[in-house]
Amino acid sequence: MIDTMFGSLFGMVSSPQIMGLMLVAVLIGLMVGVTPGIGGRLSIALAIPFVYGMDKVSGAVFLLTMHAVNGTSGQISSIMFGVPGDGDDAATTIDGHPMAKKGEAGRALGASITASGVGGIIGAVVFAIMIPVLEPVILSFSPAEFFLLAILGITFIAFLSGGGNIFKGIVVGLFGMMLATVGLDPVSGVGRYTGEFLFLWDGLSLVTAVLAIFAVPEMIALATRGGSISKVSMATAKYSWRQLLDGALEVPRHWWLVLRTSVIGAVIGMIPGLGGSAAAWMCYGHAVQTSKTPERFGHGAVEGVIAPETASNAKEGGSLLPTLFFGIPGSSGMAVLMGAFLILGIQPGPAMLTDNLPLVWTLIWALVVGNIIAISILFFVVRWAARLTFVNGLILVPFILTLVVIGAYVSEGQWQNLVVLFVLSLIGYGLLKADWPRAPFVIGLVLGKVAEDSLHKALDLWGPGFFLRPLSLVLIGLIAATVAYAVWKEVGTARQRKAEVA
Amino acid sequence: MELRNSYMTLVMLVIFSVLVGISFTWPAEARFMPNVVGIPAILLCLLQLALDARKSSAKEQAEHSITDEMREAEARVSRMTGRAMHFDVAHEIELPEEVAVSAAEAQKREKLAWVAFTAMLSSIVIFGFPVTVPLFLTGFLYWIAGLALPRAALYAAIATTVMLLVFEMVLQTELHRGILTPLIIDWFRP
Structure with missing residues (x-):
């Protein structure tokens, strides 16, 4: 184990090609994180065409690094201008922006960049520690459990992204699974x-x-509403290098909080579907609860910046665990990443522990080294990176649409894919306009083939009673409990709404 | 009934019904998975339609601003920690706003964006990437993003050059040349 662990690190840092790719990935990831209108999962999807032809290690390291550092720069606009880039950054805005208004932008940025990087590193360490602990559990899973895990993954993400309606999320997840059946049937060879x-x-x-x-759909929506222009001028965000350094030192000063929130973030990341914003808010609440002076929170407390930042980046390490070992993406970003891994020839599942352990360690080290590079670069470029927040989103639309079309074409070298792109874009836009969740679609699409394969194997091995196995019953219980809780919550909200109207 | 949501539910219901219907023309083992997935999806769509029908048609679909979200977050953290929280960003700070776009203007932009996207896809299929991309970029930046024509053309030229360099030279991936373009080039060739 130790040999594999350090052999992977040595293999990675001694390869100029991989280190060069990581540097490029960090720069792109940081830029994308700051630029309005491009989310993390979108950037991964757009980067997929560029990894064709790369070997699986280089391609996987490139994409994972890009994904891992994405959130590190996302908080710049939250702190400086009070505009959270996405759900993960909203918790940072609460204390980060008041700090900037008080003239402490540098301190807030220094603390958030360092906390985010350290959180990412601790998240990777937690993942590494969990490997020997979870190894027997992962290897004990049979095809029956893998089929049920796929359903559980969709149920979880449907619950969390469904906006109070789990059924819509499940329908979208099933739509992804249905599209995964397109092609030749693996059993009969019939074209479906x-x-x-x-x-x-x-x-x-x-x-x-x-x-x-x-x-x-995101690009059409961006073109429709136009670009957002910040009313806050760059002058509000003036700070000195000393402030930035002082902020960075806040992280070791609050090491115990950093450690706790990183571990919480990593553990939340391991639960499929919970995602970064849950980790950030939970850790923000934890920081308030454990503080001796909770009244400072909400008005510019540095702990209110550190806690959500460590948690939201630590969850990346955690969410890699279900993605790699169970083939259940921890988040929609991880689902896109998993899709890219499949394209590179990496098949997530228990075999990652037995046949591909060096690759797993390389990915863990990629998280650690990528975060270190990101912190180092961001310290020097944060001042200029903030200017990207002012880029008019409308100008980005045609360039991104062009990249999208190239990506769709290059994926299989077939122009017919452009017709598929158009048809599915119409459905995607319909989902966006009707406020239906889209994240379960990717999970369904990615897991569809695995689920079908596992279902056939389970039926061959145990017949229709395969779900009566003890572990299967636990998973069925979890699925039922998630749906029941979602329905109970929705009924409660509806009653409350009715009472408010009355 | 929430028309916008029900419309999507109906679309999904039709899609699943058609896909499940088609699957019945295949042997049992081939249609097994589409049925395992499709039939519950049809039932869920019907359930969703019933839920939509129960909801009040007068329900407002209010747009949430960042400030609203922060107020909600304030309430959530207050519940989580058991103490009354007060976030400055939710009350005192004037947050940046998006440039206001009227409904008519948004509708026009939406149509334009779809027309541009459809035209780009059709043109790529017929004329290929090297011909379409510079024209699409220039057109979009000029007509939709409102850039001056020389600037739009310059950005388009740079982007097209980078695209051809990266994909054709570095990644050795030949981009689609179109169905008609090679024929036209052959026709002109002596």
Whole structure:
């Protein structure tokens, strides 16, 4: 184990190609994090065409690094201008922006950049520690459990992204699973939903489907509403290098809080679907509860910046665990990343522990080294990076749409994929306009084939009673409990709304 | 009934019904998974339609601003910690606003964006990437993003050059040349 662990680190840092790719990935990830209108999962989807032709280690390290550092720069606009880039950054805004208003922008930025980087590193360490602990559990899973895990993954993400309506999320997840059946049936060899089109025999292009459901609707929506222009001028965000350094030193000063929130974040990341904003808010609440002076929170307490930042980046390490070992993406960003891994020839599942452990360690080290590079770069460029917040989103739209179309074409080298892109984009835009969640779609699409394969194997091994195995019953219980809780919560909200109207 | 949501539910219901219907033309083992997935999805869509029908048609679909979200967060953290929290960002700080776009203007932009996207896809299929990309970028930046024509053309030229360099030279990936363009080039070739 120790040999594999340090052999992977040595292999990574001694390869100029991988280190060069990591540097590029960090720079792109940081830029994307600051630029309005491009989310983390979108950036991964857009980067997929560029990893074609790379070997699986280089490609996986490139994409994971880009994904891991994305959130590190996202908080710049939250702190300086009070505009959270996404849900993860909203908790940082609460104390970060008041700090900037008090003339402590540098201190808030120094603390958040360092906390985010340290959180990412501790998250990777937690993941590494969990490998020997979870190894027997992971290896004890049979095809029956893998089928149920796929359903559980969709249920979790449907519950969390459904906006109070789990059924919509499940329907979208099932739609992804349905599209995963397109192609030749693995059992009978019959073409399913392929019509006369040969390009569909190998199944629907994952990259095309993801770009159509996520990227195109986002870009059309951005073009429709136009760019957002900050009313706050850059002058508000003046600070000195000393302030930045002072902020960075706040992290070791609050080491116990950093450690606790990183571990909480990593553990939350391991639960499929819970995601970064839950980790950030939970750790913000934890920081308030454990503070001797909770009244400072909400008005510019540095702990209110440190806690959510460590948690939201630590969850990346945690969410890699279900993604790699169970094939259940921890978040929609991880789902896109998992899709990219499949394209690179990396098959997530228990075999990662037995056949691909060096790659797993390389990915863990990529999280650690990527975060160190990100902190180092961001300290020097944060002043200029903030200017990206002022980029008019409308100008980005045609460039991103072009990249999307290239990505859809390059994924299989078939122009027919552009027709698929158009049709699925219409559905994706419909989902966006109707406020339906889209994250379960990716999970369903990615897990569809695994679920079908596992279901066939489970039926062959144990027959229709496969779900009566003890571990399967636990998973079924979890699925039922999630749906029941979601329904109970929705009924409660509806009653409350009714009472308010009355 | 929430029309916008029900419309999407109906679309999903039709999609699943058609897909499940098609699957019945296949042998049992081939249609197994589509049925395992599709039939529960149809039932859930029907349930969702019933839920939509129960909801009041007068329900407001209010747009949430960042300040509203911060107020909600304030209430959530107060519940979580058991103490009354007060976030400055939710009350005192004037947050940046998005440039206001009227409903008519938004509708026009939406149509334009879809027309531009559809035209780009069609043109790529017929004429290929090297011809379409510079024209699409220039057109979008000029007509929709409102840049001056020389600036739009300059950005488009730079982006097209980078695209061809990265994909054709570095990644050795040939981008689609279109169905008509090679024929036209052959026709002109002596």
